[in-house]
Amino acid sequence: MRWFALGLLAGFAGCGAPEEKAPEGEKTQEHAPEKKHEKHESGHWAYDGATGPQFWGELDKKFETCGTGTHQTPIDLPEKVAPTGATPGTLAFDYQPIPVAILNNGHTVQVENTVPGGVVIEGARYYLVQMHMHSPSEHTIGGKNSAMELHLVHRNAAGELAVVGVMLNEGKENVPLKPIWDYLPLDVSDKSEVVPEGAVDIRALIPDNPSYYHYVGSLTTPPCSEGVRWFVLTQPSTVSKVQVERYQSLLGDHTNRPIQPLNDRKVSIFAPK
Numbered sequence: 001m002r003w004f005a006l007g008l009l010a011g012f013a014g015c016g017a018p019e020e021k022a023p024e025g026e027k028t029q030e031h032a033p034e035k036k037h038e039k040h041e042s043g044h045w046a047y048d049g050a051t052g053p054q055f056w057g058e059l060d061k062k063f064e065t066c067g068t069g070t071h072q073t074p075i076d077l078p079e080k081v082a083p084t085g086a087t088p089g090t091l092a093f094d095y096q097p098i099p100v101a102i103l104n105n106g107h108t109v110q111v112e113n114t115v116p117g118g119v120v121i122e123g124a125r126y127y128l129v130q131m132h133m134h135s136p137s138e139h140t141i142g143g144k145n146s147a148m149e150l151h152l153v154h155r156n157a158a159g160e161l162a163v164v165g166v167m168l169n170e171g172k173e174n175v176p177l178k179p180i181w182d183y184l185p186l187d188v189s190d191k192s193e194v195v196p197e198g199a200v201d202i203r204a205l206i207p208d209n210p211s212y213y214h215y216v217g218s219l220t221t222p223p224c225s226e227g228v229r230w231f232v233l234t235q236p237s238t239v240s241k242v243q244v245e246r247y248q249s250l251l252g253d254h255t256n257r258p259i260q261p262l263n264d265r266k267v268s269i270f271a272p273k
């Protein structure tokens with residue numbers, strides 16, 4: 001599957017989903033300081049400088065929600081929330097190993113899913129479209145960042161998005177995600193070949209009967225579209241220091257959007273009994 005959503009509406013860009021890719025031919029150099037004084041190019045955004053997060057809403061008419069939205073992601077998740085609506089099975093995982101085909105789009109490295117599978121939310125099936133990471137994490141828990149955060153981006157038949165976030169704390173090497181590091185594409189817009197023996201099995205990252213936070217937010221990259229259902233596992237996985245350093249040396253040392261106001265939203269926590 002090539003740029004899965006290039007032809008689709010802009011509203012479907014993942015927090016790291018396909019449309020966050022820079023326009024064809026444009027090299028994204030968001031970490032290059034000289035960019036700070038260059039004129040804004042439409043559609044160009046970065047994590048720093050004059051095209052950084054605080055300006056996303058002004059960069060392009062399509063990105064307006066980044067500035068005006070009131071239900072934005074990421075947020076600080078409370079360390080302790082009384083479990084609400086504890087209905088195990090509300091979110092059911094149904095993943096398969098994913099052959100590795102990775103793209104470095106300048107903002108993240110993205111593994112595009114080419115096999116069936118995904119999650120079932122309240123009986124409705126959402127298919128896994130792609131996964132990618134941020135470093136440090138975008139969500140915080142009790143004000144604390146994790147070293148990285150994995151985002152599993154799903155879409156249902158109606159085009160609605162649901163993202164599962166897995167916090168990755170620094171610790172042991174992450175073995176299930178290791179194929180991503182083994183085949184990291186070094187250059188922007190380089191895509192690694194599909195490596196069938198290098199499948200990523202995200203089932204190994206999801207604990208049995210996981211607990212998770214749930215709230216409704218947005219994409220964390222332009223166009224910051226809202227109405228995205230977020231599920232962030234309370235149980236972190238790990239990444240090694242070497243994995244974090246390798247990732248950051250390729251993408252930059254902060255590919256996370258700053259925390260956004262909660263406003264009138266509620267964060268629920270689902271915990272199996």
Ligand SMILES: [Zn+2]
Pocket residue numbers: 014015016132133134151220
């Ligand atoms: Zn993301």
